[in-house]
Amino acid sequence: MPTETAQSSQAIDVKEYYQMYGPMVYRQCCCLLKSRDKALDAVQEIFLKLFLRRDTMTVQYPMSLLYRMATNYCLDRLRQDRKFVPGENLDLLSNLPYESLVEDRLMAENILAYILKDEKSESHQVAVLFFLNGLTIREIVAETGLAQFRVYRHLERLKRKLRMEGKRERKQASVP
Amino acid sequence: MKENKHPSLEGEFSVFSLEAWLCGQVRPGLQEEVGAWLQADAGARKRLADLQASNRQMLSEHPADWLMGALASRARTVRPRVRAGSLLVRKAWLAIPAAAALLLVLIFHPAGPQPRSDGQHEVDPIIIKGGAAATELTGSLQVHRLVGNAIEVLPDGSEVGPGELLQLSYWISTDAYGMIISIDGRGLVTQHFPLENEANRLRGRKLTLLPYAIELDQAPRFERFYLILAPGPFSAQELLKLIRERLPAVDGRPLPKLDLPPGFVQKALTLVKKPLTGSRRSDRMGRS
Numbered sequence: 001m002p003t004e005t006a007q008s009s010q011a012i013d014v015k016e017y018y019q020m021y022g023p024m025v026y027r028q029c030c031c032l033l034k035s036r037d038k039a040l041d042a043v044q045e046i047f048l049k050l051f052l053r054r055d056t057m058t059v060q061y062p063m064s065l066l067y068r069m070a071t072n073y074c075l076d077r078l079r080q081d082r083k084f085v086p087g088e089n090l091d092l093l094s095n096l097p098y099e100s101l102v103e104d105r106l107m108a109e110n111i112l113a114y115i116l117k118d119e120k121s122e123s124h125q126v127a128v129l130f131f132l133n134g135l136t137i138r139e140i141v142a143e144t145g146l147a148q149f150r151v152y153r154h155l156e157r158l159k160r161k162l163r164m165e166g167k168r169e170r171k172q173a174s175v176p
Numbered sequence: 177m178k179e180n181k182h183p184s185l186e187g188e189f190s191v192f193s194l195e196a197w198l199c200g201q202v203r204p205g206l207q208e209e210v211g212a213w214l215q216a217d218a219g220a221r222k223r224l225a226d227l228q229a230s231n232r233q234m235l236s237e238h239p240a241d242w243l244m245g246a247l248a249s250r251a252r253t254v255r256p257r258v259r260a261g262s263l264l265v266r267k268a269w270l271a272i273p274a275a276a277a278l279l280l281v282l283i284f285h286p287a288g289p290q291p292r293s294d295g296q297h298e299v300d301p302i303i304i305k306g307g308a309a310a311t312e313l314t315g316s317l318q319v320h321r322l323v324g325n326a327i328e329v330l331p332d333g334s335e336v337g338p339g340e341l342l343q344l345s346y347w348i349s350t351d352a353y354g355m356i357i358s359i360d361g362r363g364l365v366t367q368h369f370p371l372e373n374e375a376n377r378l379r380g381r382k383l384t385l386l387p388y389a390i391e392l393d394q395a396p397r398f399e400r401f402y403l404i405l406a407p408g409p410f411s412a413q414e415l416l417k418l419i420r421e422r423l424p425a426v427d428g429r430p431l432p433k434l435d436l437p438p439g440f441v442q443k444a445l446t447l448v449k450k451p452l453t454g455s456r457r458s459d460r461m462g463r464s
Contacts, residue, residue: 014247015240022243023234024195040238044246051247063201067192134190142203
């Protein structure tokens with residue numbers, strides 16, 4: 001089985017892409033949107049975006065691109081869903097509970113709330129890959145090109161930040 | 177919350193690597209290790225087999241033709257006045273607020289015969305008799321317009337101008353088949369739904385926005401939109417041909433109901449065109 005495909009800059013064959021990556025996109029959308037119908041709609045939307053940009057895009061790793069597109073699309077949908085409550089959707093987090101990072105439910109809720117923020121930072125990208133997509137550190141390193149220590153640092157910073165937020169929230173909740 | 181803790185932060189791989197393996201896109205530095213992991217771990221091999229089976233099932237239930245048909249209909253234009261280049265952008269700004277606005281409208285004005293200014297009903301729903309039981313099929317058609325950053329729902333008779341961006345939505349009482357067309361002041365019939373190769377099955381009891389916006393052209397006097405419904409499948413192309421054949425001359429008077437074969441339900445909504453000003457004013461025949 002081939003283990004790497006580097007694509008040239010020729011126009012994307014959307015049909016071929018769908019046959020190769022469509023099921024993966026569908027699974028990812030099902031996992032995040034928790035609905036087969038919504039996932040099928042999402043597949044169409046994601047491939048429509050690809051279709052409209054097929055002549056201008058240069059894709060080296062189509063699988064990574066489509067995985068990111070699927071994740072981003074689903075996050076947008078979740079952000080738009082007014083009924084979405086982070087505290088009730090913790091099953092979206094693949095790498096929870098991970099005890100050294102996540103001590104309690106409040107932390108998990110804060111992580112999910114952080115992931116749902118529309119942010120473009122490197123920290124946010126790492127958090128999405130780790131907590132939402134369930135990638136390991138090694139996979140994140142390979143996927144993002146970041147050094148391993150940077151990936152750890154992002155997770156550690158996030159942990160500290162969310163711990164402090166958690167403490168603050170507890171403190172506020174305890175004030176009568 | 178998921179109970180499956182990740183076994184390690186450093187030495188293991190996740191399903192992501194299995195997906196990459198299936199696509200032949202494991203990153204160069206990880207290829208050998210992922211291969212070794214698969215050889216050593218029966219659980220990983222089982223998961224890989226599950227993914228392969230899932231791929232086969234997905235592609236048999238939703239083959240590439242399913243996607244390509246949908247994409248072709250979504251990405252192409254019916255007429256030049258629908259701008260393809262920025263469909264997604266328009267969809268983004270129109271779809272969500274329009275849905276919210278429309279929801280409010282539906283709450284206060286449930287679907288059903290819409291009264292005209294003279295108090296009469298525009299179109300009465302037809303009782304469809306077929307199969308084991310009679311089914312009442314009815315629906316409503318709405319038009320939304322972008323004004324600044326807001327979306328407004330246009331009632332029947334609203335005034336609109338050339339260049340304005342509109343989005344259509346519909347609600348029907350039960351699953352059915354349908355099409356949406358408009359006839360402008362020159363008598364030109366435009367099909368808005370379904371687009372080419374698109375199925376014309378409509379989902380009932382659900383507010384649905386068409387995924388593309390319409391830019392009004394310079395056609396004079398009015399643009400009248402029709403939602404045409406039927407309980408069973410029909411050929412949109414053949415019906416469109418029939419409508420064109422039976423369409424009376426557009427002479428400035430309000431358009432009558434469409435002359436449709438028995439069994440079809442139609443709902444209509446008319447937008448009045450603002451008169452053009454200056455050198456671009458149209459003459460009575462609609463020529464600019």
